[in-house]
Amino acid sequence: MGRYAVLVSGPAGSGKSTFCSALITHAQSIGRNVHLFNLDPAAERFEFQPSIDIKELISLEDVMEELKLGPNGGLIYCFEYLLDNLDWLDEELGQYDDDYIIIDCPGQIELYTHFPIMSRLVTLLSRTYNFKICATYLLESQFMDDKTKYFAGVLSAMSAMINLEVPHLNILSKMDLVERGETGEEAKAGRRREMERYLDPDPLLLAGEVNAKTNPKFHSLNQALVQLIEDFSMVSFMPLDVTSEESVGSILSHIDNAIQYGEDEEPKEPKDMDGGDFQD
Numbered sequence: 001m002g003r004y005a006v007l008v009s010g011p012a013g014s015g016k017s018t019f020c021s022a023l024i025t026h027a028q029s030i031g032r033n034v035h036l037f038n039l040d041p042a043a044e045r046f047e048f049q050p051s052i053d054i055k056e057l058i059s060l061e062d063v064m065e066e067l068k069l070g071p072n073g074g075l076i077y078c079f080e081y082l083l084d085n086l087d088w089l090d091e092e093l094g095q096y097d098d099d100y101i102i103i104d105c106p107g108q109i110e111l112y113t114h115f116p117i118m119s120r121l122v123t124l125l126s127r128t129y130n131f132k133i134c135a136t137y138l139l140e141s142q143f144m145d146d147k148t149k150y151f152a153g154v155l156s157a158m159s160a161m162i163n164l165e166v167p168h169l170n171i172l173s174k175m176d177l178v179e180r181g182e183t184g185e186e187a188k189a190g191r192r193r194e195m196e197r198y199l200d201p202d203p204l205l206l207a208g209e210v211n212a213k214t215n216p217k218f219h220s221l222n223q224a225l226v227q228l229i230e231d232f233s234m235v236s237f238m239p240l241d242v243t244s245e246e247s248v249g250s251i252l253s254h255i256d257n258a259i260q261y262g263e264d265e266e267p268k269e270p271k272d273m274d275g276g277d278f279q280d
Ligand SMILES: Nc1nc2c(ncn2[C@@H]2O[C@H](COP(=O)(O)OP(=O)(O)OP(=O)(O)O)[C@@H](O)[C@H]2O)c(=O)[nH]1
Pocket: 010, 011, 012, 013, 014, 015, 016, 017, 018, 019, 040, 105, 106, 107, 108, 173, 174, 175, 176, 177, 240, 241, 242, 243
């Protein structure tokens, strides 16, 4: 069948672990077998037990205590340690030869944008371990209320997309919070229209809104950044409401398409209901 992986990335608290759980719940409900790979050495609780867990190799807590590093330096150390101990990864991944793995990442965006750490891992997974990978990047829908935050979020999504160099899906998470705040049909419709602008952002409109909130001396910088987003013309988002099975299913279908999941699968023989031979 092949090996498939979904990288779940995004800033701290954007809902990555919650999305991983929702994806697993949905996949299981439609009879699909998926595995969780926890790549966050600081993760504490899991709704689903990870099949592969970086904490079995190294934990942030131990690194901070033993090497007297802060959380960010400690995290970088953990990833460098992982990259220096690929035997461990090799052995863990070896058990999932024909599988679909969901990788829950830490929320420090410098791992995707400033350092070549995540991109090295992704390259390893795709080139050395033959995984077909889709990277997802989550941004909270709450960012839409603060245009400067949203603008920064769009830039970080774009930066991750350029750095990782694999099929990429940007996701606007926590949409249930947007829907919940509504009263009245008209307000709801207005809010949805507003939302659509943010799912497929028009950088020029965005520039006006960001300029209105920033000191005029930054306007030409805003303009240059907007031009950058415009030039790449590929930052759009899919809405995610983890409380809706349909929403999670739709995102899973997009991921499946991006990595061509199931396209090289052999058609299966239908199984007998009772597992025995049919009688005439
Ligand atoms: N209402 C709502 N809350 C959410 C959703 N997703 C996550 N949350 C809440 O947001 C907080 C952070 O969620 P996590 O899933 O832990 O986010 P994360 O991106 O894994 O966080 P880090 O791993 O710390 O970077 C938790 O309190 C969640 O309950 C969502 O879709 N809707």
